[in-house]
Amino acid sequence: MNETFVLTRIGDSVRVDIRGPRNGGATAPVTVASSDLPTFVAERELDAEGGAGPRWVWDDTTRWYPSLLESGVRVRRCLDLRLSHDILRRSPHVDPGLLVGASSAEWEAMDPVELAGPALFAWHEHDEPLDSLAEFDRQQAALAASTKRDPLGLLLAAESSGALVAAEIAHAGLPLREALHERMLTTLIGPRPLPGARPELLEQLLPVIRGALGAPDLNPDSPKSLLRALRAAGLDVTDTRAWNLRQLDHPAVGPILEYKKLLRLANANGWRWLDTWVRDGRYRPNFLPGGTVTGRWAAHGGGALSFPAQIRSSVVADDGWKFVVADVAQLEPRVLAALSTDLAMAEAASESDLYEGMVKRGAVATRKEAKLGMLGAMYGSTSGEGGRMVTRMTRLYPRAFGFVEEAARAGERAEVVETFLGRASPAPTGRWTLALGDLPADDAGRDRDRRKWGRFTRNYVVQGSGAEWTLCWIATLRNLLWQLDGAGELTDRPHLVFFLHDEVLIHTPAALAEETILAVRRAAAEATRVMFGTFPIDFPLDVAIVDSWAEGDSRAFLLDAEDEDPDLEADLASPR
Template sequence: MRIAVAAGPRGGGALRALAEDGSPAGPVQVVPDLVAAIAERERDDAPRWVWASTARLYPRLLDADVRVGRCHDLELVESLLLGHAGRYGEPRSVPAAWARLRGEPVPPDRPPQEESAQASLFDDDPGGRDDSADDIGRIVAVHAEQRRAIAGLDGFALLAAAESAGSLAAAEMGHDGLPWSAEEHDALLTELLGPRPPGGLRPRRLQDLADRINAAFEAPLGRPSSSPHQPPINRRAPLGRVMHVNPDSPAQILKAFASAGLPVPSTRAHVLKQLDHPAVPLLLEYKELARLHTAHGWAWLDTWVSGGRFRPEYVVGGVVSGRWATSGGGALQIPRVLRRAVVADPGWALVVADAAQLEPRVLAALAGDRAFTEAAAHGDLYAALSDAFRDGGGEGSARDKAKIALLSAMYGGGTGEAVQLLAILRSRFPDAFEYVESAARAGERGRLVRSRLGRTCPPPSAGWRELTSAGDDDTLPEPRQGSAARALRSRGRFTRNFVVQATAADWALALLASLRRRLTALAPSSSPHPPPVNRRAPLAVPRLVFFQHDEVIVHTPTELAGDVADAVRASADEARRLLFGDIPVVFPMEIAVVDRYADAK
């Protein structure tokens, strides 16, 4: 069963039962309390809810301790369908989709800050009249059109369901939050940076490094280094002094090195490491600590952690490949050093799981290369492939060479040792090699490529087409021909990786949807370790609390940790079967049950 939902003002709304094809299966039901009505129907019927946007409506349900099992997110699915048609960037809202259906001018999407779950889809006045009964008709029509379009696309129904399930998981993770110890975080910052400084001042450790950096630039340089392993850029400066260098200013750092006789093009770490100057190690340490202070320092702690939880704002499908993004908090860039602040509640544990060598395994499953598939049936894929590379040139183990060859094939590497290793890969695993080569050729021709389930890459820009259409014209100036060639190669690298990375994102979403369902089934009737009062989830139920590309964290009562680990493995296998059928490629999950995230790896 499916039930369409339209939110109205003052907490009300409208519902309508639908058949699987999207056609109405009952009358419109206007309800004064939408949350209560959804809770009742979820309990009685467990339908798939059809609504405009999970991100806007579901938090309202979660705040009332109402969770649903399934949904169809119209905006996310509209984005997928527009992408499949090569129409990236067009408005995806229900009003926009409704206008396209009627051949009317398409309104732009509202900025997120202007949207409200309480407001009617088509009414600019959320406190005004209740248009939810009219909105439900438009929602039903848009959903029916999406169902019609999906029916003609192989695999797309699973993609729409997985993307929508991901939207539920994202909202729940933002609501429940990742267990986070403010005390551990503060202690770590104090250990690395010194005590918390007054507003606007540098922490003591950063100030000390800034002073030492200035001193290093002020002092005359000594005799040249006698190291037998000189870096590529190793020029000693003439005697001179540079005063008052602000290490937060790249321009001042560049000027200081130039004044010391060491001109460099940037202050990137790999550039600085080529210099032989006493300020370099100090600058590298300063940059690392300053990045921590700026991105995850005390201000971040004050803003994003409350009640023992970090509650990020995930953006489902925020990257064209299907990977998620965040609209704040940097959940996808938690520094390794801060993982010790992610601490399970007393009586609870963290089950940390990530897919081992996911993208190469995805390539094996996509390509159907028999020899490659047989290798992917083993735990360590690179080790299983290593026999093919034992006679390859260059230094390093055969396993390392196998890894270089695979990553070069997927990401478009082709210089140095990688050229010889790619030749071995092509000879031993021709179907796997040809799969990504074909995607690269399609990209270079301006074509679209798709994931296993139909997620589609963006089309090239008009500027790209103009530049590359004349790339074979020998009468053009060499710089123009060179630019065209680089644009073609860049597009080819993008599409060769897209087919693998986007399919990996499909697999990860299927894993997430399956795991979310299995965790709900693990809910105990009672637990000796109820969640603390600051945890907003009302039951002692294992909860997904973190997701990043191919890694998940579940916060669980300790006595259920083993069951959760089994659920993760079963979900990985279910995701494999849903995407690829019964194939020998395995997708092993590396699982650790720990008290704190830092102990997992």
Template sequence: MLRSVVLLRRGDGVLAHEDGGAVTCLAREDLAGFVAAREPDRPRWVWDDATRWYPGLLAAGVRVERCTDLRLCHAVLRRSAHVDQELLVGPDTEGWDALAPTTADEPALFALDDPADRLDPLAELVRQQSALAASPERGRLGLLLAAESAGALVAGELQHAGMPWRADVHDRLLSDLLGPRPVTGQRPAELERLLPEIRAAFGQPAMNPDSPTGLLASLQAAGLAVTDTRQWTLAELEHPGIEPLLRYKKLLRLMQANGWAWLDTWVRDGRFRPVFLPGGVVTGRWASQGGGALSAPVQLRPAAVADEGWRLVVADVAQLEPRVLAGMSRDTAMAEAARARDLYQGMVDSGAVETRTQAKLGILGAMYGGTRGESGAMLPRLTRRYPAAVGLVEQAARAGERGEVVSTLLGRGSPRPGPFGGGSDDDAAGRAADARRRAWGRFTRNFVVQGTGAEWASCWLADLRNRLWRLGDGRLTDRPHLAFFLHDEVVVHTPAELADEVVTAVRAAAAEAGRLLFGDFPVDFPLDVAVVASWADADAPADAVLEDEGPL
């Protein structure tokens, strides 16, 4: 039985290096048939980068079960503190360091002057295998590399299948909120209606809320002591113009991020097909390139409608990161609280705190470095009740402040900070250096938890995609398949008659992800699962925070 097949582009063809040294020369039009013929043997396909190979295979109706994505694995190993970096060094190492994924608008395979063609996948595979074999954490790192590569397959399949999306519903939702579609370059009717009200309230006839710089100047001219135009800054101000201004800016952001231009660009043939990038964030969380896939606004979710005779199975895990913290720290008291569907209420029931709000603020403060207000006030109590959990993030913060690399449970390493600077504690340079040091400690404190949460999610996706494949027949889109992913939430598009089996698969995959990461340690990952015709019909996560993150 084949164990692996390494694929290399050579000119206008492909070389396939199989176990035992056999090398097959293929014309590119024969690649899909070659892969399909060998896939029943369940080989691991090894390639430089899945974004350059997998879309073409999917377009030809070929789905693969396993792969090694050398680009993603290289990035993990190069940053891991558990790897001898000398074992990864070769003549093309800098090329692997710089290799980027292709985008939807670029030709995926046989592109002219593709930097990947200047790399040697065979040599890189040998280096990676040697580095992994020599690592004291090769078991955990091996799981991370497998999950990362599986994520590359999931991302390709998500883009290929797409999320069912009704353009007519999307257009109607925008019109209800903003008014009819405006002529290019003009404001929608609702923004035009709000503008005079805002200008009159602030006494600024030329006020332009579309410009952050101009808006800030107008607010300051109106006597408001503000230094930025963020939502939470403005929401604290007492002024009659704030309410219409906040509404204006929210609607403007909706139009800019998911308006008619977005609809024209990203929805084709009844599907929203964003470009997902596994490991696109330093913590290992996914990113997306275009389409704003990881910030899908609740107002537009009614446009995500299952096909006739199909359903959407929407599943999200409650309070993923606190549960991950309990598991990775092996804090038995916190794991006991996590047995409740609502971990924060479980903390209240155990007597750790009096209210759910205190529990939530305290744990988020521990994970994000909140030392002031009610969050900081809760920390001593949580430290006494959950010493292992709080101790783990505190240790990560102190390591970050020393400029050290911290690691997730499976071994993803944090980036190293730049120099903090120096000076005495009393001068400005010293205070600035200390502030940078503390800020980096807050980053590493959260890195270990968020990164391990991303690892749990990757294992969930990896197991789920294979379970879904076994539920049907035919091509990927003829069977239940993943249609969307949002950090700790998945959407599966499934024939209605298989919806119950998909629910079982989603739950089983979540349990398997917990077992893979935490063994027999008793930490639960309960899911909220809904079978719906529209994404909007699924209950929103209890702790979803849907707010703007940048300047208004």
């Protein structure tokens, strides 16, 4: 049974409209009391064991799925109308008129709700009931008429599966030993401070920083105060980002960077975080799929997108269980090779280390040169060593480097660019987008802003397409994990407990750890096939079976911290 069930809340009940699997024909709707919905869903999931299963269509996964999970019900497939509406209305391949309805403004304004709410279903008093069936029909019509129907259809399915994964991660929680975390905090920043006080090790750094800058009353927690003190000490700085401070030669820089690192740990994963976000040995991150303009996930509090290596030692598997940690080696350069169909770069990507593959084939002399050239291409370097390597590597990989260059030029022309599956970039705004005749002839900021937007679109097409590959990966993986053990609820089987850009963490019974690794690799291969067909590109994985997350090879997704461009990263991570 592969029927589609469209759910619309009506007071304390749910109207269920049923569509057939082939002809789209509708049957008479049924009404189900909200308290009976878990049983209704579970019976239909059970009836379809062994097949694709029913598809559940609802306004927003965060309003439906957590309560089903609390009742012990897992679904295989859904269509999240909120997420799908946002993708379709921004797409240049969709007629926006087909999405217009009486409640269009409400669909565009809908926000997700926090996943950890205690209510049976997330009916919110301020919410107006929205007709899911009418919106589903509009979206299906818009998709059917689209010039990019199949890729967009895959994107909607992957995005909706991502919403299921996020809810399941919040439901299961990441195992975390609170006593270990407390000992780690005591070692790194000092004992739990009194309310309103700084941790001990930050207090010890205060006189060092103040003395080095000659500022006895400095509060380094305040960026404005710190910036004034740096300038008063004769340093030419425009902000206090660690990225820029590292370029300075001054005795205050080292202590300031150490202070900022410890302060970030105290604020992001310190005592208050432990009290707020960790309960009963589980950290429950509140991920927001599709929460950024590129399609990467965002998070609603709790520091889910920044889980630094120094605190991963407190993430320990339950007795009799293991973690399987997996991340993708150089995801974005490999995605770029596939996007551009650059066979020379794809050949280098056949190595487990793409940069070493470039060296091995004589493209560059060292791994550092290969990395500088690739980062320069994706971030728009035009000067220095990175710029020189871009010029050289453009001759060697003309299709790949030409692809991002064209994306940059399109952005500079104020055009919308898109990911491989069709997620469109936001339209640019600002004075530079005006016609030349509407601006003063000496408007110096115009070209600067235009080039900045070109750097944004240059990276958008790669980062957004990489996010799509990972969505296909985890969507396939969640179902493969479910099939490894035919008994029990979600948390009795191997299940995802964390996802960060290109890295997954799976909590699995020890006896199924090796099978879990096979599922991780099979899911990656399937994601590559679904996304890029027969194009010869490899996405090798670093996979490990560990008791503690700290034991895994948890590398940053592509860029080392000192390589990141903070301004561009902030733009790419902006809310949708």
